[in-house]
Amino acid sequence: MDKVVASAAEAVRDVGEGSSLAVGGFGLSGVPNVLIEALHRAGPGGLRVVSNNCGVDGGGLGILLEAGLIERVTGSYIGENKAFARKYLGGEVEVELIPQGTLAERLRAGGCGIPAFYTPAGVGTAVAEGGLPWKYAVDGSVAVSSPVKEVREFGGKDYVLEEGITTDFALVHAVKGDRHGNLVFAKSSRNFNPLAAMAGKITIAEVEELVEPGELDPEEVHLPGVFVQRVVALTPEQAANKGIEKRTVRA
Known part of the structure; x- marks a missing residue:
């Protein structure tokens, strides 16, 4: 089954008002930025997001937060996102903070059909x-x-x-994937991307490199395609656009 869709906009077309989303990423690593930007342009509000953190100011989930599209966040880390802290303390967004390991296991459990x-x-x-x-x-x-x-x-x-967590949709970023939805994640992006993908009823993956079925060694697949419904192939420019959370230079 070919799960590739033509664009990120098409992939998120049915994410509606009040949808719940499991979103991969760890800091700025493995964040599905292209899908998030497409969702930002579509503009559905009242979103209930499950993610380790809620992006940074002006990046990742932070752009949905600043646009007022997120109603509730389930995560383990507010981090250095000033907009997130301001909206939480100001009563604009509901936040359920969970120990990081517990959050990971709640997503995995939901994806495996384990209720609690x-x-x-x-x-x-x-x-x-x-x-x-x-x-x-x-x-x-x-x-x-x-x-x-x-x-x-x-x-x-x-x-x-x-309790295990399941969501209406999941947005994830993979370094490589095939048309059947089998995915490979790079380094620390494996922390939450596979778990978020498992928890979503409809999982949408953006991939840096799209390959044909059979090209992936089964031993390198981190997430089988049974968990993925849609695949978006990134352009070389989109794949290369990776932020740095804390840029440090030598004196």
């Missing part, structure tokens, strides 16, 4: 006991707090119940 699992991460903290501010009111008070989660003992140790 127990983990020791967060036991004895507000993660399990509730009360984390998910959304602030305009006056600075807490409008929405995280709920209390079930804690159960196994082998004399407490574990907190976490």
Whole structure:
């Protein structure tokens, strides 16, 4: 089955108002920028995003955030995105912060059809006991707090119940992929891209290099095409356009 679509705009055409999205990337590594830019141009609002972080000021998911298209973020790191911090503290966006390993496992579990699992991460903290501010009111008070989660003992140790995550769509970036949707990810972009792809009901992958079926060694495939519904081939210019989060130079 040839899953290649002609353009990023066509690939995201049915991402509508209020859609949930799992988005790959770690910092600026492996971010599906071309798909995000196409979504920005389309302009659906009320988006509920699941991603490790929400981009940077003026880049990645940050452009959707600054445009007011994101309503809720589930992630593990606000980072140095000033717009994200401002909108969260100002009550413009709801934020569910999750331990990074737990976020990764919740995405993987959702993609594998596992509804929930127990983990020791967060036991004895507000993660399990509730009360984390998910959304602030305009006056600075807490409008929405995280709920209390079930804690159960196994082998004399407490574990907190976490639910798997599935989303309407997933946007991911791969260094290489074939027309069947089999994907290869580069280095740290493997942290969240495969997991986000698994969690999406409709997964859209932008690939730096598109190859024909059979050209990929099965041993190098990080994500099988069964998890991918659409593939967008990037131009050489798009593939080469990679940001640097913190540029440092010698004196």
